[in-house]
Amino acid sequence: MLSPAPRRCPGISALALALPLALVLPGCAKQEFQNLRQPTHAVQGQVMLDGKPVANATIVFKPVDAAKFKWREQPQAKSDAEGRFTVFTYEANDGAPAGDYKVGIAILAAAEEEGSDQVRREKAAVKIPARYGDATTSGLAAKVEAKPTELPPFELTSR
Numbered sequence: 001m002l003s004p005a006p007r008r009c010p011g012i013s014a015l016a017l018a019l020p021l022a023l024v025l026p027g028c029a030k031q032e033f034q035n036l037r038q039p040t041h042a043v044q045g046q047v048m049l050d051g052k053p054v055a056n057a058t059i060v061f062k063p064v065d066a067a068k069f070k071w072r073e074q075p076q077a078k079s080d081a082e083g084r085f086t087v088f089t090y091e092a093n094d095g096a097p098a099g100d101y102k103v104g105i106a107i108l109a110a111a112e113e114e115g116s117d118q119v120r121r122e123k124a125a126v127k128i129p130a131r132y133g134d135a136t137t138s139g140l141a142a143k144v145e146a147k148p149t150e151l152p153p154f155e156l157t158s159r
Contacts, residue, residue, distance in 0.1 A: 041145065044084065045151035046084050046151075047153070060103065060135055061144075062074055062101060062136065068097070096144045102135040102136060105156065106128055140154055
């Protein structure tokens, strides 16, 4: 008489195969993302309104040639108390890919109500005219070189 075959637990062998994959795939995904990133270059600048620095302004760089941006990246920055900013695209202070950009500048703050998705101005914030908030209509532009770039100040007017 034949002896019965030893019982196997299919869950354990599946786990044995899945565990190494779970450890390797996140690294592969990160590497794949790194390969799609464009080289970035340090970019700094300043925002002024009627000759005074603008704090807490959000600066968005919209690429003129969007076809070069596989992930629809939009470099951006936030100004400090002196109106100065450092641009980032993928991670803090990494700069922006070389190219020509249209620029939008606005002061935004999250709504106070929990769970709200609305954006509103801070009551005490400097009021930047709405025309500067849309990069496509602001009239503001920037050129990022394939080297560290210090942009001329964005001189906004309240009139």
